[in-house]
Amino acid sequence: MPGSGKTLFGNILKERGYQVVSMxxxxxxxxxxxxxxxxxxxxxxxxxxxxxxDGVVARLSLEEVDPKAKRVAFEGVRSLAEVExxxxxxxxxxxxxxxxxxxxxxxxxxxxxxxxxxxxxxxKRRDYQEIAIGIGGVIAMADYVILNTGTIEDFKRQAExxxxxx
Amino acid sequence: MPGSGKTLFGNILKERGYQVVSMxxxxxxxxxxxxxxxxxxxxxxxxxxxxxxDGVVARLSLEEVDPKAKRVAFEGVRSLAEVExxxxxxxxxxxxxxxxxxxxxxxxxxxxxxxxxxxxxxxKRRDYQEIAIGIGGVIAMADYVILNTGTIEDFKRQAExxxxxx
Numbered sequence: 001m002p003g004s005g006k007t008l009f010g011n012i013l014k015e016r017g018y019q020v021v022s023m024x025x026x027x028x029x030x031x032x033x034x035x036x037x038x039x040x041x042x043x044x045x046x047x048x049x050x051x052x053x054d055g056v057v058a059r060l061s062l063e064e065v066d067p068k069a070k071r072v073a074f075e076g077v078r079s080l081a082e083v084e085x086x087x088x089x090x091x092x093x094x095x096x097x098x099x100x101x102x103x104x105x106x107x108x109x110x111x112x113x114x115x116x117x118x119x120x121x122x123x124k125r126r127d128y129q130e131i132a133i134g135i136g137g138v139i140a141m142a143d144y145v146i147l148n149t150g151t152i153e154d155f156k157r158q159a160e161x162x163x164x165x166x
Numbered sequence: 167m168p169g170s171g172k173t174l175f176g177n178i179l180k181e182r183g184y185q186v187v188s189m190x191x192x193x194x195x196x197x198x199x200x201x202x203x204x205x206x207x208x209x210x211x212x213x214x215x216x217x218x219x220d221g222v223v224a225r226l227s228l229e230e231v232d233p234k235a236k237r238v239a240f241e242g243v244r245s246l247a248e249v250e251x252x253x254x255x256x257x258x259x260x261x262x263x264x265x266x267x268x269x270x271x272x273x274x275x276x277x278x279x280x281x282x283x284x285x286x287x288x289x290k291r292r293d294y295q296e297i298a299i300g301i302g303g304v305i306a307m308a309d310y311v312i313l314n315t316g317t318i319e320d321f322k323r324q325a326e327x328x329x330x331x332x
């Protein structure tokens with residue numbers, strides 16, 4: 001979910017030698033090329049899913065995989081259809097990074113990336129859009145969960161625990 | 167999700183003086199009275215949601231609340247529509263109990279309640295039915311998460327931590 005801290009986990013994976021493919025970046029790259037005038041990112045994402053299927057961003061993300069990479073992580077999975085896309089090529093492990101909405105909203109309001117809003121109502125609407133795409137199903141079926149409510153050390157300890165089990 | 171350990175949390179709440187309303191029991195009670203011949207529980211649940219709205223089980227569960235109860239918990243919330251039903255009367259706190267599918271499936275196969283299956287494929291299909299109803303959205307928006315992958319003491323410690331914050 002936006003502001004949960006998934007990029008932090010991605011950074012830990014990079015340190016461990018993983019190739020980390022940001023599915024958000026993959027989407028944004030196509031959006032910059034292909035979006036209609038005035039079309040918002042979420043609307044573009046919805047449109048290409050309707051045309052190319054719910055797994056389209058996963059398939060586009062697979063194109064970014066370095067053939068020399070030993071271990072690959074995909075950051076920003078949005079639906080079980082995407083997980084199933086990865087499952088066709090192997091046995092994906094799903095890791096969810098959870099933070100409560102109140103904490104995510106504080107972080108997003110402090111961060112202010114171009115697609116981040118500063119109004120609670122808009123942040124909640126964006127959450128509901130992500131949920132409509134199916135992110136909740138991925139979270140519900142996660143193999144591992146990192147609770148990102150404590151310190152950075154606490155986060156790292158949980159990440160290490162997971163990585164040591166893989 | 168089925169087999170995650172939510173009843174265990176309900177039992178801890180009862181010890182703390184909460185009235186715990188099992189939404190699954192509320193549904194089953196109506197199912198036993200009103201279901202069509204041969205209709206399965208999940209199909210009945212789907213049908214009454216179509217007729218009476220996605221928040222129907224929450225509304226039926228509110229009827230079970232003891233007016234003398236100081237604190238009430240609803241076990242087995244299935245969708246954000248149900249959370250919104252509770253939010254009309256107060257400020258509900260959502261607690262998710264998470265276990266990975268592999269662990270839930272082992273537990274369910276060991277438990278064998280009447281509506282539990284013994285085949286992985288059926289358990290997975292039941293998970294997807296719960297997700298279709300919208301349980302993933304509730305999990306994604308949880309205010310607190312208990313990770314039920316360790317010992318019972320570990321579970322109780324997490325539950326106490328949450329209860330002490332409320």
